[in-house]
Structures are given as structure tokens and as C-alpha cells.
Amino acid sequence: MCGIVGMVGSRNAVPVLMEGLKRLEYRGYDSAGVAVFQPAGLEIRRAVGRLSELERKLAAHPLDSTLGIGHTRWATHGVASERNCHPHLGQEGRLALVHNGIIENYQELKAGLVQKGVTFSSETDTEVLAQFVADCTTEGDFVCGLRNALKQARGAYAIGMLCTDQPDTLYAARLGSPLIVGKGENGLFIASDVPAILPQVEEVIYLEDGEIARLTPDGVEVWNLAGEEVSPKWVKVEMEDTAVDSGGFETFMLKEIHEQTRVLRGLLDTYLVDENIVLPDLNMPDQQIRELERIMIVSCGTAYYAAMYGRLLIEKFTSIAVETDLGSEFRYRSPKISHGTLVATVSQSGETADTLASVKMAKEAGSPILAICNVFGSSLVRESDHLIYTHAGPEIGVASTKAFTAQLMAFVLFTLHVAEVRGDLSPDKRKELLADLQKIPTAVLRVLEGKEGIREIAEQHHDGPSSLYLGRRFNYPIALEGALKNKEISYQHAEGYAAGEMKHGPIALINDSLPVICICTETADEVDEKMISNVREVQARSGRIIAIATEGDERLADITTDIIFVPRTRESLSPLVNVVALQLLAYYAAQARGTDIDKPRNLAKSVTVE
């Protein structure tokens, strides 16, 4: 989603801004722009499409300034066009502003400005904010006026701002959308995330909600919304700069799919010490674990499917009741967060607005917060009391792959830890589970080694308008995730269904042109037979069956020839392996359909608006 970068320093800011915007590309965008300070006024360049378009404009009309802001826009209000692109100007160019988030009362603010004779050149909420800030800062103390403006803006924002009458001054503010301030030898910076300015900075400040920062060559001053000056907490940056290289793979997504063996092995090496599960950031005393009555897991998208898996695991192996919610629904359904409830969240980025808003609500209701998260220092991490890092490394492909399997693994480890502390699992059963868990990375590797077979199947079935994904119990969330992956990157409509639910409606869709992807790895109980019966129901209606099956299982031989065999694993762990086959199936379908796999249309990596 939108990305912000800004610099006030000792060298030309423009190349730094462009490099920062490139590093923010993975978040998803449709247009981009920069504004720089010049003694004669603020200068802007904006372009629709990829950053190369903006580079072309800058090459034709270069800019040179030590103070500037840049932005990648993911359209919310108004189409992707040059006039809707950021930076937006206020008061005929007195200030330039970039914004991430949504100003929900922009119509109301705009009406007041129109009455005062202000005219607008775009359809955006951001231009309204720029004009509104300009209007509130025409006289008196600038920071006071800015604070007054922001107090009246409802919604979420991270902003970067320049003003013609304040050379060498860069303003930043946030509420609900992430923004950091950084310092390095070339100056001071702002950005939506640390990787955007990683080569430039040694230390950063994670701005808190409601804070306003003023960056000048003399340093950084920070105020809260009440107007009190706060002392910024500088944090040393310890991130490795590995994000920009696809490592010889044709796409980041394919690289990240292949990284899963290493990521899962790494998680086991980190969190499993001599057969003991050690979660160093969980920070949850045994007594608290014993007193848990209910866990409510809140998340969005792929992370929501990880949560569904987490619920199945926790309820199978412990005596705790679990609910799952989508972040965008949780806070609007009056959830009853009683004593003994833990609110858990799952998020790759740690910046998803719907998840964060739910966390804030749960905190206000007095619940402790557990976050399963991939990004150190993210907003979610900072809001949470208990943490499990997924250590998947930067995920650049917009469609989540390695972060998802790492989330599944985090749930397995959390469940086993909780079950042990509460005495819900016998030592023998625990030992068996741990032994099977250790085999998962190798099983994932075997699926990866079979990718050519998966490619052939994808190439035969990618062409239709739609596809259906079926799974039961532990593999129901995986059917949903498989369908989501396919939708996201191949743009083919896909639906995931609980296989037992098919006869209640979707069976009407089945004909000889609908690919039906059936996850039927063995479960060693009655669910196994029921799944095979569901596959036979599809067969009886001439559906095009693609099966994910356990190596050596011959039961599907008379049903379909399109079978992706995966190594035998216990059912409760099989999602970690089966999903890799579905990621590859979606990947090769997308490749055959010729889409932009790493940056699928309309999608954002980090969804920072509600």
C-alpha cells in the first residue's frame, strides 16, 4: 500500500528518495511522485505507472535539493492519474504533503474549505488534508496549527510534509499508519518502513500514534497530540539488507516458495532446544497459560487461514476454546472479551490496519495480546505483550508463501508448549508429534523437487474461468489458502470450500470444464473416507479432478491421473506440506496466464488502510 520516504540532509535527496521508493515498490502502488524544496518554491514530479515513468520525468527535468519527500500511491479516492498522485499541494504551493491512510471525514473538511473559496484539483482525501493543514497554519505557531488540523482529521494517516517558508525542515506525523524517522551520516529521513531507508540509517525512531516530528539539520523534535514535547527513543537498526535480490530465481515468489524448507528448519532450530520448546519472546508465565480459558485469534487474508489452522490445532491438543475472526469484522461484532481470554493476532507485516485496530480494541477491553509476526519493530509487535517471531525473513512477493508456512509452524510450537504446560498432552504423544514435526522441512523439500510435475498439471488446467478447492478439517484452511493464492496471482476466480459443504451448493458448478482441486492426503480416520466420497461425487458429475494425495495411496488411481503426490505426514501437520503443492500450482497457472506474479494487479503487500 502507499509508501512514504523523505530526507533532509547534506546531499541531493532525489536519488535517495527514488531508491527508497524502489524499496517500497513491493507494497503495491499504481503511481508515484516526489516534491523537493527550492528557494523559488516547491517543485513536484509525478507519474502514473511504474517508477520508471517517474524516473523518465526526472531525467527530462532533473531536480536537485537536500530536502524532499516521495510517495508511491495505491489508489483509494480517485483513479490512478497524475492529478490524484501525491505529493499534493496546499495553498497554491505553500506546502506539499504525502499521505498513507484514509481521511474519513474529508468530505466534511472539504465542504468547509470550499466555503472559504479553496479549489481542488484532485479527487483525493489527501489534497483535502494538504489544503486543510495549509488553512490551519497560515498564522501563529506552525506546529500548533498542524496539531490543530490533525486533531480534526478523522481516520488514519502517516504524512510527510514540506513548507516553502521553512527551508531545511521536514515534518512527519502518524495516527494508525506506520512511519519511522531515521538518522545516518547523510542526514535525517522518514519512511513507511525501515527497509526503505536501510542503507541510509543507523538508528530509527518508531513514531507513536498521535506524534508529530520536525526534522531539521539541528535534529529531531517530537510532540504528542496534546502538544507536549516527548523525548524520542532511538533504536539501533539491526536488519540485514537482503531484500532486493531474487537470488537467481525468476521471481521473488518462486524464491520465497523455495526458501520454505530453510525457514521451517530454522524455526525448529530456533525454538526447539533439546526437545524443549523455548519461545523467548512469549513472555507468558506458566500460571497465565494454565488460567487461559479462551483464545480469540484475529487476522486478515492468508494470515486468517493460518489462524483457522491454529484454532484446529489448539482445540485438538489443549483444553482451551478458540475463536477466529477477520480483523475487519472483529471490532464491529461486539466481541465479549472476558477475563481469561487471550487475543492472539497473526500478521506477516505487523502493519495490517484491520488487525491493528482490533488489537487496540482488545487492549482497551483489558485483554493481553499475543502477536505471531514476521517483522521486528512493526506496529503490531509494539502493541503486543507476548510475541512469537516467525523469522521468515523479508517477504517481497505480494502473495504470501514462506510467511504463511512459518505462521503454521509457530502455531504448532505454541500449541505444543501450551499443551505441555497445562498437562493436556501425554509425554509419549508429545514425543511422537515432535518427531513428525522434525520431518516436515524434508517433506517440503520433496514437494519442491516435484515441481515439474506440478507445472505440467497447472499448464493443462489454467485456462478456465474458475476453479474449486476442497479440503476437510486441517486441510479446509489450506483449500481456502490454495484458492486465494490462485486468485491473487493467476487472476482466475477460485473458491475454497469445506468438502462436506460442497453438496450444499457449489456442486451445482461442477461440469467437465471446472478444475476441482481436492486435498485428500490420508487422515487415518473416518474423515479420510468421507473426503474420498466427496471426490467421487465430483467424479460422478464429470469434474476435472486434481488431487493432492499421500505417496503410495492408490485409491485415486481410477478417479484421475492428475495427482500431486506428497510425502506421508500426520494429518495435523499435513497443511505445512500440502500448501506448498498448492502454492506451486497457483504459481505455474499464473505463469501460464502471463500475469505479473510478484506484483499482482490491485494488491498491496502491507494493507495499511481499513
Ligand code: M6R
Ligand atoms: O501482513 P499481514 O499478514 O497482516 O497481511 C494480511 C493479508 O493482507 C495478507 O495475508 C494478504 O492476504 C496476502 N496478499 C496473501 O497472499
